[in-house]
Structures are given as C-alpha cells and as structure tokens.
Amino acid sequence: MSAGRRRLGPASLTAATWVVAILFVFPLIWMVITAFKQEADAYTDPPKIAFTPTLDQFASIVERGFLPYLGNSAFVTVLSTLIVLLLGVPAAYALSLAPVPKTSNVLGFFLSTKMLPIVAAIIPLYVISQRTQLLDNVWALVILYTAMNLPLAIWMMRSFFLEVPTEMIEAGRVDGATLPTLLYRVILPVVAPGIAATALICVIFSWTEFFYAVNLTAARAGTVPVFLVGFITSEGLYWAQLSAAALLASMPVMIVGWIAQNHLVRGLSMGAVK
Amino acid sequence: MTAVAPTVASGQKVEAKPVKRKGPNPWMRRAPLLPALLFTIVVTQIPFILTVVYSFQSWNLVRPGSEHFVGFRNYIDVFADSQFRGAMLNTVVLTVVCVFVALVLGLGLALLLDRKFLGRGVVRTLLITPFLILPAAGALLWKTTMFDPTYGLLNFVFGGDTDWLSEFPLASVMTQIVWQWTPFMMLLILAGLQSQPKDVLEAAQVDGAGRWRTFASITLPHLSRYLQLSVLLGAIYIVNSFDAIFLMTQGGPGTASTNLPYYIYQRAFQGFDIGQSSAMGVIVVILTLIVATFALRLMFRSFDVSKGVAK
Numbered sequence: 001m002s003a004g005r006r007r008l009g010p011a012s013l014t015a016a017t018w019v020v021a022i023l024f025v026f027p028l029i030w031m032v033i034t035a036f037k038q039e040a041d042a043y044t045d046p047p048k049i050a051f052t053p054t055l056d057q058f059a060s061i062v063e064r065g066f067l068p069y070l071g072n073s074a075f076v077t078v079l080s081t082l083i084v085l086l087l088g089v090p091a092a093y094a095l096s097l098a099p100v101p102k103t104s105n106v107l108g109f110f111l112s113t114k115m116l117p118i119v120a121a122i123i124p125l126y127v128i129s130q131r132t133q134l135l136d137n138v139w140a141l142v143i144l145y146t147a148m149n150l151p152l153a154i155w156m157m158r159s160f161f162l163e164v165p166t167e168m169i170e171a172g173r174v175d176g177a178t179l180p181t182l183l184y185r186v187i188l189p190v191v192a193p194g195i196a197a198t199a200l201i202c203v204i205f206s207w208t209e210f211f212y213a214v215n216l217t218a219a220r221a222g223t224v225p226v227f228l229v230g231f232i233t234s235e236g237l238y239w240a241q242l243s244a245a246a247l248l249a250s251m252p253v254m255i256v257g258w259i260a261q262n263h264l265v266r267g268l269s270m271g272a273v274k
Numbered sequence: 275m276t277a278v279a280p281t282v283a284s285g286q287k288v289e290a291k292p293v294k295r296k297g298p299n300p301w302m303r304r305a306p307l308l309p310a311l312l313f314t315i316v317v318t319q320i321p322f323i324l325t326v327v328y329s330f331q332s333w334n335l336v337r338p339g340s341e342h343f344v345g346f347r348n349y350i351d352v353f354a355d356s357q358f359r360g361a362m363l364n365t366v367v368l369t370v371v372c373v374f375v376a377l378v379l380g381l382g383l384a385l386l387l388d389r390k391f392l393g394r395g396v397v398r399t400l401l402i403t404p405f406l407i408l409p410a411a412g413a414l415l416w417k418t419t420m421f422d423p424t425y426g427l428l429n430f431v432f433g434g435d436t437d438w439l440s441e442f443p444l445a446s447v448m449t450q451i452v453w454q455w456t457p458f459m460m461l462l463i464l465a466g467l468q469s470q471p472k473d474v475l476e477a478a479q480v481d482g483a484g485r486w487r488t489f490a491s492i493t494l495p496h497l498s499r500y501l502q503l504s505v506l507l508g509a510i511y512i513v514n515s516f517d518a519i520f521l522m523t524q525g526g527p528g529t530a531s532t533n534l535p536y537y538i539y540q541r542a543f544q545g546f547d548i549g550q551s552s553a554m555g556v557i558v559v560i561l562t563l564i565v566a567t568f569a570l571r572l573m574f575r576s577f578d579v580s581k582g583v584a585k
Binding site: 010013014016017018020021022024025026027028030031034043044045046047087088090091093094095098099100101104106108109110111112113114115116117118119120121122123124125126127128143144146147150151154204207208210211214215224225228229231232237239242243245246247249250253254256257258261264265268269272273274 | 300303304305306307309310311313314317318320321322324325328383386387389391392393397398399400401402403404405406407408409410411412414415416417418419420422424425427430453456458461462464465466469500503507510513514516517520521534535538539542543548551552555556558559562563565566569570574
C-alpha cells in the first residue's frame with residue numbers, strides 16, 4: 001500500500017474502466033456511425049471507418065413512413081403516463097401517508113400483476129380487441145400501458161411519500177393547515193421530484209414496449225418498435241437505414257433515461273432501492 | 275388468477291371527495307386508492323380469467339364457432355408436446371444463464387464504477403445506454419451488424435465465417451439479452467455498493483484488512499440483498515423474453531431458440547390454436563406465481579416495506 005502503487009493503480013484502473021465501457025457500448029457506437037453511412041459503405045469487409053457522412057438514411061426512413069409511428073408512440077406514451085399519474089399519485093398516498101386497512105395486501109396485489117407473464121394475457125386481449133374495434137387502435141395500447149406501469153408507479157411514488165418528514169406534516173397540522181393546504185404546501189413540494197422521476201420511468205417502459213404493440217397493432221396504430229419489425233421482412237440489406245431508424249426510435253428514451261438516471265434504480269426496483 | 279387479489283366490495287363505490295383525515299369512515303380513506311385498484315383489477319385480472327376459460331376449450335381462431343368445451347384435453351396435449359417441453363427447457367436455460375452472466379458482469383462493472391475517477395459520470399451514462407435503447411433496435415442491430423456471417427463485426431474481429439444465429443442460436447439470443455440487462459444489474463448493485471456505511475469500510479482499513487478481505491467479509495454480505503433483488507427482478511423480466519427471439523431467430527432454426535413466450539405466440543397467432551396456447555399460458559402463470567411468491571416475500575422482507583403499512 002505504498003503511495004506510488006496507489007497512484008498507479010487507480011490510473012490504470014481508470015483506463016481499463018474506459019476501455020471496458022467503450023467495448024460494452026460498441027454496438028451502439030457502431031449504430032451511430034452506420035446511421036450516417038450510405039448503404040454501400042454500411043456492409044463492407046473490412047468494415048469502413050472512413051466515409052463521407054450523409055443524412056440520406058434519415059430521409060429514407062421518413063419516406064418509408066416513420067413519422068406516423070413516431071406520432072403513435074408519442075401519443076400512447078404521453079397519454080398513458082398522464083393516466084398513470086392521475087390514478088397512481090392518490091393511490092400511493094392512500095398506501096403511505098394515510099394508509100388504508102390491509103395496505104400490504106394491496107401493495108402485494110399490485111406487485112403481483114407485474115410478475116404475471118403478459119404472454120398468458122395476450123390471447124384474450126387479442127380476442128377482446130377484435131370484438132371491440134380496438135385492434136390496431138392506439139387506445140388499446142394506452143389502456144394496457146397504463147395497467148403495465150401503474151403498479152410500478154404506485155410502488156415508486158409510495159417510497160417518495162414515505163420520505164416526507166412526519167415532523168413537517170405535524171407542524172403543518174399544528175399551524176391549523178387544512179388537508180388541501182397540507183397536501184399542496186407541504187407534501188407536494190417534497191414529492192414533486194419523485195412524481196417527475198416516476199413519469200420518466202413510465203415513459204421509458206411505454207416507449208420501448210414491444211409485445212403488446214407487435215401483437216395488437218399494425219400499420220394504423222403501430223408504435224416505433226412495430227416500424228422496426230419491417231426491417232426483418234424487407235428484402236436485401238438496409239443496415240444504414242436500420243441504424244438510422246434504431247437511432248431515431250431510441251433517441252427519446254435515451255435522453256429521458258439520461259435525465260432520469262439518478263432515479264432509474266428506484267424505478268427499476270419499484271422504490272425498493274434508493 | 276392472482277393469489278393475493280384482495281376482495282373489493284364493488285357495490286360500495288364511494289363517489290365523495292376524499293377527506294383523507296383519520297375519519298371514522300374507512301371508505302373515505304380508501305377513496306383515493308379505489309380508481310387505481312379497480313382499473314388494475316379489471317385490466318389485468320379479466321384477461322387471465324378468460325385465459326383459464328379458453329384453456330378448457332377447443333377453439334381455432336380461423337374457424338369461428340368452432341369452440342367447444344373439452345375439459346383437460348388441451349393440458350394433456352400440451353404435456354405430451356415435446357416442442358412445449360423443449361421450449362420450457364430453453365426458457366429455463368435462457369433465464370438462468372442470462373441472469374447469472376448479467377449479474378456477474380453487472381457486479382464487475384459496478385465495482386469499477388464505485389470509485390472516483392475521471393469521467394465517471396460519462397462512463398456510467400454510456401454503460402446504462404444499452405438498457406435504454408429500444409430492445410427491438412438492440413436485437414436487430416446485433417442480428418445484423420454484429421452477428422452477420424459476412425459483414426458482421428464479430429467475424430471481422432475473431433476471423434472465420436461463423437453463422438452465429440444458425441450455429442449458436444440460443445447463445446446468440448442470450449448474448450443480446452445479457453448485453454441489454456447487464457446495465458440493470460449494474461445499477462442495482464452500484465446502489466448497494468454506495469449505500470455501504472463509509473465508517474465501517476474505513477474501520478476495516480484501519481484494522482489492516484486488505485481489499486479482498488474487506489470485500490469478502492463486509493461488502494458481499496451487505497450486497498447480498500441487492501444481489502437477491504437483482505436476480506429476482508431480472509428473472510421476472512428475462513423469463514418473458516420475446517423481442518430478441520422474435521427479431522433475431524424467430525425461434526429457429528427449427529425450435530432451437532424457442533422459449534415459452536415465443537412458442538405460445540406461435541401457437542396462438544400462427545397456429546390459431548386458442549385452446550392449447552391458453553393452456554400453455556395457464557401453465558406459465560402457475561410456474562411464474564411460484565417464483566413470484568418468493569419475490570414478493572423478498573421485497574417485503576428486505577426493504578422494510580412494512581414502514582407506513584397499516585396492520
């Protein structure tokens with residue numbers, strides 16, 4: 001443990017960490033590079049590093065009808081997230097600061113719905129959608145994504161509600177604050193960042209959802225993952241186009257995820273890990 | 275279909291604005307909860323009940339009116355189906371291997387990140403990105419730019435002209451899934467590492483404990499609940515893997531990389547056999563519930579969920 005060894009150790013460890021990180025995300029770095037290539041430069045042996053960058057591929061995927069899919073994704077994601085917050089915030093409150101009887105049973109029920117495999121529900125959902133004109137309809141996804149994210153949001157927001165110091169609430173009560181005032185002036189400011197973080201997590205899960213989207217929607221209500229499926233059936237190689245589409249489709253969630261990264265753990269563990 | 279569904283007296287719907295103070299009427303307290311609870315029960319439980327109903331019927335989707343009650347015959351057929359057993363085995367292999375490898379890699383990356391160094395924030399952001407991109411995008415990129423036998427980067431780096439997806443279909447799919455889920459494990463474990471009490475670590479150093487000694491006798495025991503949680507949550511997601519198989523191998527060649535979600539999807543949407551695919555769905559739910567019971571218990575036990583719980 002001499003001073004010299006300690007200094008050398010961290011320096012090489014830092015270099016090693018960087019190398020590992022870059023290797024690990026290399027498929028993504030390659031995606032970004034390929035997105036700016038012409039198709040002819042995209043599949044060469046050996047792979048090309050030097051090429052003239054172009055935006056042609058982005059233009060082609062827009063031509064292929066990418067924008068309506070993007071619109072569907074945005075609609076479904078924003079709307080289902082809003083409904084989740086609308087239903088989830090009061091529910092989380094009733095499971096934390098003003099707990100209802102049998103709170104842990106209710107929490108357990110919400111959690112258990114997350115654990116049930118969606119493949120077991122898809123058949124009736126398909127049949128029901130077919131009979132109610134919800135097949136290839138964005139509203140089917142809005143409803144299903146709300147149900148998918150609601151348990152997670154309740155668990156996550158509950159953990160934020162529980163962080164409101166009880167002294168603050170008591171002090172408010174002593175000062176004679178009514179419940180609405182208490183909620184608005186004392187509790188909301190503390191949990192607001194938590195609500196925002198929860199919304200971002202819901203956005204990520206709705207945007208990336210694949211199974212419901214691919215089984216229940218097609219050309220009319222398809223979301224961005226459905227657009228990407230078009231690339232496995234297309235004739236020939238369209239790697240540059242695929243990379244451009246993958247980049248564009250992933251960009252919104254990448255940005256949201258980077259913004260929310262300090263709360264990501266909390267969302268992924270449903271509030272269990274801070 | 276859910277073991278822990280609470281009973282809700284739906285007749286007693288409360289329309290009044292909640293007062294939310296410790297009032298004498300418990301329905302006032304329940305009011306903020308009810309919309310979310312009712313919505314979740316309707317949307318998540320009804321499909322499962324219908325799946326059970328369908329599983330006792332013979333029903334082909336392309337022959338309307340063909341449905342009739344057949345009792346347990348679908349279940350008997352499913353268990354006699356060697357492809358179903360193969361898919362079950364693939365699901366177990368895929369889940370166990372992916373969770374374990376992602377956990378080990380995630381632990382390694384978390385340990386690398388659990389110190390101050392130049393560009394730590396950037397490295398962390400880079401490392402979580404595979405988890406953030408669309409899984410569909412990740413699967414297609416691996417299928418083409420990485421695994422392609424002629425122009426893929428893997429063969430460029432390692433030489434040869436291996437057709438990864440047909441020679442090692444399950445391993446290729448697992449590679450993509452591990453790549454996607456390692457950041458998830460890393461984040462959970464990193465949170466565990468950073469929640470270690472600093473004074474204990476310093477005390478160990480003062481007492482002359484080496485790095486490995488400190489890791490083995492202080493860090494690992496502290497991490498254990500985080501590791502357990504990572505395994506369980508990871509398993510819940512990975513057991514449902516569908517995107518990668520659908521997009522990379524379509525379950526093939528043959529059924530070499532078919533897991534249960536993909537097999538059920540095939541039987542339902544390509545074979546149109548609603549009865550049998552529903553029976554498979556019910557079996558998957560039962561298996562999942564067994565695992566989920568452990569997961570629930572762990573969530574409640576190790577993370578002090580009881581805080582703020584009435585009764």
